[in-house]
Amino acid sequence: MRILAVFGTQGNMDATLPAIREAFPQAELVPFIDPLLAVKHCLSQKTDSVVCDYTLRIMDGIQLIKSLQKQNSEVLPILIEYRDWHKKDARNLGIGYLERPVSAPALRQVYDQTMRSRLEEL
Amino acid sequence: MQSQKKRVGGFVAENSGLIRDCYSILKLQDKKRISGGFVGQNNGSIAKSYAFCPTGSLKGGFLAANTGNIKDCFFFHNEAQNDRRFARLADTAMGRSLQKLRADEDFQTLGFDLERMWQRTGSIPPLGFTPENWRAAHEKDKAEATVFIGTARELLAFAGDVNAGDTDARSACVCLTADINLGGKEWTPIGTDRSRAFTGLFLGGGHTVSNFKIQNKGIDNKGFFGFFRGSLYDLTVDCLLGEGPCCGGIAAYNEGEIRCCAALVSVSNREGLVGGLVGVNEGEVTCSYAAGRLAAAPPPLIPILLGTGMLALLTVILVLVPWPWQNGDNATVFAPVPYDEDQVPISGDSSQQLTPRTDGNFVSFQFEREIDVNLDTGKCTFNFKNPGDSNHNIVVQLQFTDAQAIRVMGSTGRTSQEQQALEAMNGYSAETYRTIIAESGAIRPGYELSDLRLTEQPNGAVIPPGTYNAMVYLLFYDINTNNRAMLESQLPVEITVH
Structure with a gap:
């Protein structure tokens, strides 16, 4: 399993990567600050999931997820923000939504829920 | 380096x-x-x-x-x-x-x-x-x-x-x-x-x-x-x-x-x-x-020596109404003009230090009609008071008409591009358009401000020494909502530049 982790700042990355590692100990974690590099990576490498900030450089998290899903519709997305400001948009698009601070159990729970929703749709 | x-x-x-x-x-x-x-x-x-x-x-x-x-x-x-x-x-x-x-x-x-x-x-x-x-x-x-x-x-x-x-x-x-x-x-x-x-x-x-x-x-x-x-x-x-x-x-x-x-x-x-x-x-x-x-801060200040005679105090009371498009409760409160950092509480006469009135919109103010402008300090002395029973902050501007500015400074103070753009607009008239030559921050009720600061003109124009007619222009802001009052006031003054 390969997870792209895309964050707006180094601080957010430092704060969140441990929780992702703890939630998915077997996964290969590929972190990015630049969302365009994440999209480029997705073009050449199979990607299973993306965990990203809403606030990113160049584009927002929802735009990044849409770009990644254009390459690979199987990518399971989880969006992180400080409040529930974008929860509704995320839910409408089938994106998992997490508020900071992120904990491993909460991340795992959102991942499982999003996966279940996707399977139900199928 | x-x-x-x-x-x-x-x-x-x-x-x-x-x-x-x-x-x-x-x-x-x-x-x-x-x-x-x-x-x-x-x-x-x-x-x-x-x-x-x-x-x-x-x-x-x-x-x-x-x-x-x-x-x-x-x-x-x-x-x-x-x-x-x-x-x-x-x-x-x-x-x-x-x-x-x-x-x-x-x-x-x-x-x-x-x-x-x-x-x-x-x-x-x-x-x-x-x-x-x-x-x-x-x-x-x-x-x-x-x-x-x-x-x-x-x-x-x-x-x-x-x-x-x-x-x-x-x-x-x-x-x-x-x-x-x-x-x-x-x-x-x-x-x-x-x-x-x-x-x-x-x-x-x-x-x-x-x-x-x-x-x-x-x-x-x-x-x-x-x-x-x-x-x-x-x-x-x-x-x-x-x-x-x-x-x-x-x-x-x-x-x-x-x-x-x-x-x-x-x-x-x-x-x-x-x-x-x-x-x-x-x-x-x-x-x-x-x-x-x-x-940009004004030039370094030096002590001001001013004659204190010729006091001609003007007191005005106005009834104000807020701009109609600023709808009371829903209007966003913000600081359109920050408080002037040089204002001080009105000293001496305790009758000036009153509680702001709550029965409607009320302002009063007083200042000298002869204003001394010191080019060395960049200050215009006018001793403005906003008594404590006003319920509006006041911003003061000293203005020339464009025609007067051209006569006094040789230009309106705007850059040539700005001036050309303005003149290209319908309705421009040098007799009605104004140039701000000095301006204060917001002056609170119960406070006084002794000096206005000269405004740097975009084209670098300065006022030469002499005595000129000018206009004091007053803008009023509600102390609670910061809504700008619909009525503004202008009064003629004489300025002496040295």
Whole structure:
């Protein structure tokens, strides 16, 4: 399993990567600050999931997820923000939504829920 | 020695970090530095943000220089669409006339989220944050708080601990429990240098820290925080900042995250990097705004020697009504013009120190009709008083008609491009258009101001010694709502320039 982790700042990355590692100990974690590099990576490498900030450089998290899903519709997305400001948009698009601070159990729970929703749709 | 171009921005001077959902409504008066209504130099990313400020002396309505990423960002203006002043701006394509933005859909088309984040005010600023969503901190954040601050003394003690190098204080989770008025005190920023930067969590709780100034020339980085590397939520500051290499109302340098914060600032600074909210941003700022005034400071002052005779006091009482489009309860409260930093409480006669009246709109004021203008100090002495029973702040401008300005100064004071643009407009007349030659900040009821400051003219024109007729122009702002009153007042005066 390969997870792209895309964050707006180094601080957010430092704060969140441990929780992702703890939630998915077997996964290969590929972190990015630049969302365009994440999209480029997705073009050449199979990607299973993306965990990203809403606030990113160049584009927002929802735009990044849409770009990644254009390459690979199987990518399971989880969006992180400080409040529930974008929860509704995320839910409408089938994106998992997490508020900071992120904990491993909460991340795992959102991942499982999003996966279940996707399977139900199928 | 490496030369560095200084930047000025209504929100941030230099950005290498992330900014999203923010706005600035500052009046910028600086023609020497590279200035943008929102950002001076952007090397990072800015999205869904706007600036609203007079574009007269700016290099860019939103930004002056850009090597980074900008998305869904604009500067709003009230100028005519064919106004030539926009042609010289670095970012004309980012300009949007407010006259064409009349409905929610107009702003949504530009990318602003009016369902949750933003709301249209129908006033100035055109967009504000939705109050119920303008809060970043969670309840669980508050549960982590270890330091609670509710008084000026506690805040000063905390700042002292951080600046003394106390590592527990630097990384603490701090929670403000009340609004704090620092009583006009000189403030030493929290985290005066990078090694003492605050790295913890600071929860403003929606409170305001007000009435402080940072004018000590020994402090290089001026702001509520000097260097900031932590997380700051839900704080408003209201302050005066002076000369220094780097200034910002919330922080001079930000390498952390700032959410749902505001800075109401008045900055007098000639040399440094100056931003309304943050000087230099290398972190993340979201859902925040800056309002107030940024100006190049006046020339160094020397003692004033003035004749005190010929006092001709004028007292006027007016009944005012608010602008009809500022609809009371829904109007966004902001500081359109910061308080004048030189005003002082009216001394002596206790009858002047009255309680503001609450029975309707009421103002009174008095000043001398003969004004002494000292070119050495840059001051115009006029001894203006706004008695305590007024319920409006007053801003005073000293004006020439354009015709008078041309007779006295040889030009209107505008740049040739600005003047050409103005003359191209229908209805321009040198007898009716005015040039501001001096201006105050807001003068509160119960306060007096002895001097106005001469305004730097964009084309460098100065008033030669002599005696001239001029006009005092008064603008009134409600003390509770900051709504501008519909009635403005103008009175003829005589000025003596020496």
